Amino acid sequence: MSDFAQTVKQQADIVKVIEGYIRLRKAGAQNYTGLCPFHKEKSPSFSVHAVRQFYHCFGCQASGDVFSFVGKIENVTFPEAVRIVAQKCGIPLPKREFSSPEQAAEARLRAKLLELHEAATAWFEEQLRGPEGAVAREYLAGRGLTPEGIKTFRIGYAPDSYNALRDRLSGMADNETLRASGLFSSKEQGDGSLGPIYDRFRKRVMFPIANESGRVIAFTARTLETGEKAGAKYINSPETPLYSKSLVLFNLDKARTSIRQHEFALLVEGQMDCISVFLRGIQNVIATSGTAFTEQQVALLRRHTSQIVVNFDPDAAGANAAEKSIALLTEEGFTIKIVTLDGGLDPDRFIRERGAEAYTQALRGARRQSDYLIERARQMFPGASGEQKLKAMNYLLPHIRRMPEMLARDQFARDAAQKLGIDSAVLREELRQAALKRRDRVEARTTALTEVERVLLRALAITHPENEQARRLAAEAIARQPSWFEHLGTFSALQALAGRQAHDPMDVVEDPAQRALLADALLAEIKPPEENEVLSAIQEIQERSIATRQRDLRALIAEAEHRGDFTELALLTQQKLDLDRALRQLHNQKPPER
Numbered sequence: 001m002s003d004f005a006q007t008v009k010q011q012a013d014i015v016k017v018i019e020g021y022i023r024l025r026k027a028g029a030q031n032y033t034g035l036c037p038f039h040k041e042k043s044p045s046f047s048v049h050a051v052r053q054f055y056h057c058f059g060c061q062a063s064g065d066v067f068s069f070v071g072k073i074e075n076v077t078f079p080e081a082v083r084i085v086a087q088k089c090g091i092p093l094p095k096r097e098f099s100s101p102e103q104a105a106e107a108r109l110r111a112k113l114l115e116l117h118e119a120a121t122a123w124f125e126e127q128l129r130g131p132e133g134a135v136a137r138e139y140l141a142g143r144g145l146t147p148e149g150i151k152t153f154r155i156g157y158a159p160d161s162y163n164a165l166r167d168r169l170s171g172m173a174d175n176e177t178l179r180a181s182g183l184f185s186s187k188e189q190g191d192g193s194l195g196p197i198y199d200r201f202r203k204r205v206m207f208p209i210a211n212e213s214g215r216v217i218a219f220t221a222r223t224l225e226t227g228e229k230a231g232a233k234y235i236n237s238p239e240t241p242l243y244s245k246s247l248v249l250f251n252l253d254k255a256r257t258s259i260r261q262h263e264f265a266l267l268v269e270g271q272m273d274c275i276s277v278f279l280r281g282i283q284n285v286i287a288t289s290g291t292a293f294t295e296q297q298v299a300l301l302r303r304h305t306s307q308i309v310v311n312f313d314p315d316a317a318g319a320n321a322a323e324k325s326i327a328l329l330t331e332e333g334f335t336i337k338i339v340t341l342d343g344g345l346d347p348d349r350f351i352r353e354r355g356a357e358a359y360t361q362a363l364r365g366a367r368r369q370s371d372y373l374i375e376r377a378r379q380m381f382p383g384a385s386g387e388q389k390l391k392a393m394n395y396l397l398p399h400i401r402r403m404p405e406m407l408a409r410d411q412f413a414r415d416a417a418q419k420l421g422i423d424s425a426v427l428r429e430e431l432r433q434a435a436l437k438r439r440d441r442v443e444a445r446t447t448a449l450t451e452v453e454r455v456l457l458r459a460l461a462i463t464h465p466e467n468e469q470a471r472r473l474a475a476e477a478i479a480r481q482p483s484w485f486e487h488l489g490t491f492s493a494l495q496a497l498a499g500r501q502a503h504d505p506m507d508v509v510e511d512p513a514q515r516a517l518l519a520d521a522l523l524a525e526i527k528p529p530e531e532n533e534v535l536s537a538i539q540e541i542q543e544r545s546i547a548t549r550q551r552d553l554r555a556l557i558a559e560a561e562h563r564g565d566f567t568e569l570a571l572l573t574q575q576k577l578d579l580d581r582a583l584r585q586l587h588n589q590k591p592p593e594r
């Protein structure tokens with residue numbers, strides 16, 4: 001870790017930083033808990049330690065320091081996480097500070113690409129206002145966009161040219177960087193190398209895609225061409241170091257405040273729907289850009305809300321995308337409602353034709369997902385024949401099983417049976433079973449810690465002058481007689497801690513299960529253990545290890561007797577006597593009870 005990162009880490013308060021993202025509750029003298037932002041949960045298994053400055057989730061094993069938290073939740077690299085934390089804490093940034101040349105190069109590239117996207121956005125906006133932008137302006141006006149709306153979303157126009165943008169940006173970056181931006185295309189040459197770059201977006205209306213901080217990282221471009229020359233109606237920027245389609249939710253940067261205020265997000269399919277709804281005052285709206293939700297997008301959204309109203313296009317593709325998104329969101333514990341608009345209209349047309357009031361009304365009438373799915377099952381498998389009912393039920397069962405709440409599953413199953421008119425006892429039983437058992441998820445297993453392990457872990461993990469003697473005692477005991485400690489569940493953590501240099505305790509333990517145990521011990525800690533406690537812990541472990549060995553010996557002795565192997569028997573008996581003596585000595589050494 002660089003000096004700067006070290007400074008930031010010392011000055012940053014991990015509790016404050018994490019509280020900027022999720023709600024934390026004080027759980028002990030030095031620790032806080034909350035719902036983990038990295039996995040779905042109903043009761044908090046996410047802990048933050050104020051003094052040791054780490055977080056740990058006992059549910060998904062996410063663990064680390066303030067930088068790892070910010071890196072994970074913001075989906076940024078280490079140097080960027082350092083910068084973000086520094087900014088949050090008001091620590092002035094040095095000119096450039098990276099721990100490796102690769103990271104520095106990567107950050108430079110990303111910064112450059114952001115710059116190029118900003119310049120391109122401004123230039124597209126300018127083109128839209130210029131004479132060449134007339135057709136585009138007409139198109140946008142036809143879709144109900146006002147000049148203010150266009151400005152809000154920074155919509156622009158890419159003119160019909162292969163080199164206008166390239167000429168504009170070529171002074172800002174070298175050819176390789178321009179290629180990496182995704183703003184340009186090139187043809188493969190005969191020898192396999194890439195030819196000269198040219199403008200990727202031509203004669204298209206440009207919709208910028210921003211990251212959560214509102215910086216443009218990509219574009220969606222709609223063609224204004226008709227007929228054969230048109231190509232795809234919409235094209236998107238390719239994946240670049242800045243942009244990954246599955247990691248972005250369109251409009252989240254503008255919607256997030258409103259999502260928090262209203263405690264739900266409105267999810268629509270297309271960017272045009274999203275823009276149109278947003279500009280008419282319903283600002284908690286985001287779009288997936290025509291694809292089903294990805295897990296990363298779910299994680300992104302969960303930081304703001306766990307309630308969602310879905311309003312996809314009523315066509316078959318829309319219904320399928322809605323269904324896929326619903327499946328994933330349900331599994332991740334979201335509460336979902338579904339809106340179907342009258343007259344088969346999409347959100348954009350609906351709100352333009354009938355107004356924001358009517359649309360808000362429609363949102364209020366959103367149906368529970370179970371009602372929506374049952375209705376869909378009835379539409380897909382109409383009729384009262386047993387076969388159709390069976391198909392409808394088979395369609396619903398996986399949806400039922402996905403719901404995390406038993407009560408919700410039960411209600412869903414009852415509704416389905418009733419609305420589908422299922423009277424067969426067998427089918428009813430199947431529904432009941434689906435309600436009873438959720439599809440199992442693998443729960444992270446953590447073995448409980450014994451008291452002696454707690455003492456040792458704490459003694460080894462806490463570096464403090466007053467604790468030094470206790471720490472040394474524990475470290476030496478483990479180094480001297482590792483075999484005593486081998487049977488402990490935390491052996492590898494203890495060993496790593498005993499041999500550690502000046503690292504953070506949570507950093508030296510690599511195995512996630514072991515780290516969970518260490519986090520557990522540290523979170524429960526009030527003060528470092530005293531020498532006496534450490535000594536008794538070591539003794540107890542020694543005793544236990546001797547007792548185990550005695551038990552093994554007794555079995556071996558019995559076996560040797562049985563075989564009539566007297567040489568072996570003599571050897572084993574001697575060992576047992578030695579052990580008995582060692583055990584007696586231990587008892588005599590025991591520090592007096594206080």
Ligand SMILES: [Zn+2]
Nearest residue numbers: 036039057060
């Ligand atoms: Zn977690």
